[in-house]
Amino acid sequence: MPSLLDRLPDIARFCSLAGLIIFNSLAYYASPYRPLDDDLLRFNIGASIYLAFIYRWAASTRQMTRDFDHALVERTPIRVCERILAATGSYVVVANFAVAMAKSLASTIKELSDQGSYNTIRGTYESLSWVYHSSGRNCDTTAQQATIAGAIKEDLNDVNGNKLCGTECLRMDHGGTWDRWLKIGPTANFKSNAYCGPSLTFSSCLSGGNNDI
Structure with missing residues (x-):
């Protein structure tokens, strides 16, 4: 089980992407003022959601690799x-x-x-x-x-x-x-x-x- 310190980079990346999704969604759906073009806002929302899933998958893969390596060491x-x-x-x-x-x-x-x-x-x-x-x-x-x-x-x-x-x-x-x-x-x-x-x-x-x- 990784420590909180080991997981901080993954947590920070995921939170940053979540913040981008929320910010762009509010700007597109709720704000009467458009800081960016609608097409660009939609692109930002889609890209952020995609990257969030990719980073989550990558974090899970890294953890599986660490667990596998640890298991191999135990059996050495x-x-x-x-x-x-x-x-x-x-x-x-x-x-x-x-x-x-x-x-x-x-x-x-x-x-x-x-x-x-x-x-x-x-x-x-x-x-x-x-x-x-x-x-x-x-x-x-x-x-x-x-x-x-x-x-x-x-x-x-x-x-x-x-x-x-x-x-x-x-x-x-x-x-x-x-x-x-x-x-x-x-x-x-x-x-x-x-x-x-x-x-x-x-x-x-x-x-x-x-x-x-």
Whole structure:
């Protein structure tokens, strides 16, 4: 939904044309004094009505284009990059709860995004622990919750083969300034103090989220 400020140019154009229609109609039908030739007045009235309809149609078309572009952005896959921070000899199989965990994390991430929050939060799910925070100029995203969940699930299932062997750092971005950092690993040996942030480099990335859940 566009803001009032975004709609001001369209409103101003429409009001100007409406004023021209009213002025020319009064001059033609109501005023005994003719400031302009009758043919010219009729032309002005017709042209103003035509332009009013054209501008209204153009405004509707622009809004439809904005809505369509926004919908495309919402469905744009999320890029997830992974880096192992600490490997261990044991692992946790996540096949039975990867989808449920991805949905739970995505709900939390989307809620913080909608609030514009940079807060660091942490938690556990089954036998995994995680820490999440954001960075960048803006901390909100147009990504749908299902897209975020799908990207996390795809990393857990497809990249890690349904198991986690250590503490990992996941970098998620959706274009623009949106950067999210998810540190995740087995609770038994989770490295809660390991760095997971913008200074890290990543060699493994995937693009996912659409139709993955």
